[in-house]
Amino acid sequence: MALFKCIIVSCALFAIVECALLPAVPINTEIDPHPQYAYAYNVQDAITGDSKSQQEVRDGDVVKGSYSVVDADGSLRTVFYTADPINGFNAVVQRGPVPVPVAAPVAAPVVAARPFLG
Template sequence: MSLLQVVVSVACLVAVARAGVIAPAALAAAPVAYTGLPAAPLVRAAPLAVAAAPVYADSYPQYQFAYTVQDALTGDSKAQEETRDGGIVKGSYSLIEPDGVRRTVNYYADPINGFNAVVQRDLPVVAAAAPLVKAAAVVA
């Protein structure tokens, strides 16, 4: 086992112990074997004191957002809007599928009925073709 492998193994054990997955006492009892390396004292760091951040829960969450993308260069066309009022979420999104059909999904979610969606497919969207550019004649 190389020195690098030993150092990485010990560092992993220390990280797991500090995370609380294994007890520090179990780490102290774990044998560490070196072959072909001079004996070196094992240095142990003091445990870190970490204070947990308070968790704030919004008793009545509310938000609203929307965005639209219309890129004539790439043909990317999509939109989404969503509103939340307490436990009720309403929204929709739309996009152009590879076959040119616009798909629109309207959804509604609440704690009683769960998530419900209605998918609608419209007629294919025909994108305007980009104008052709003629190369200028090269005169020698």
């Protein structure tokens, strides 16, 4: 029992010494009363096939956004979400085919025909 008390006291002293050696970290008490931000990204990698995007906007306590990703089965999953203090977090998931990008028509090279002189 004495050994147990000695271990407890040693641990307590060690904790006190460790706390005394830690530098004081200033605490930022300033809080933005109305935080706002907006961001978006888009990845379309033809080499790896990676295809995804996201956008989000925050205005105070209201967050709205969406993200899309091409799943392993080739379908496009898009999630539209909102979050606010009254309704909480809500998401609507849509699945569908991946839209085929419309490529601009490529003009064939113009080759001038020369008359046969032979």
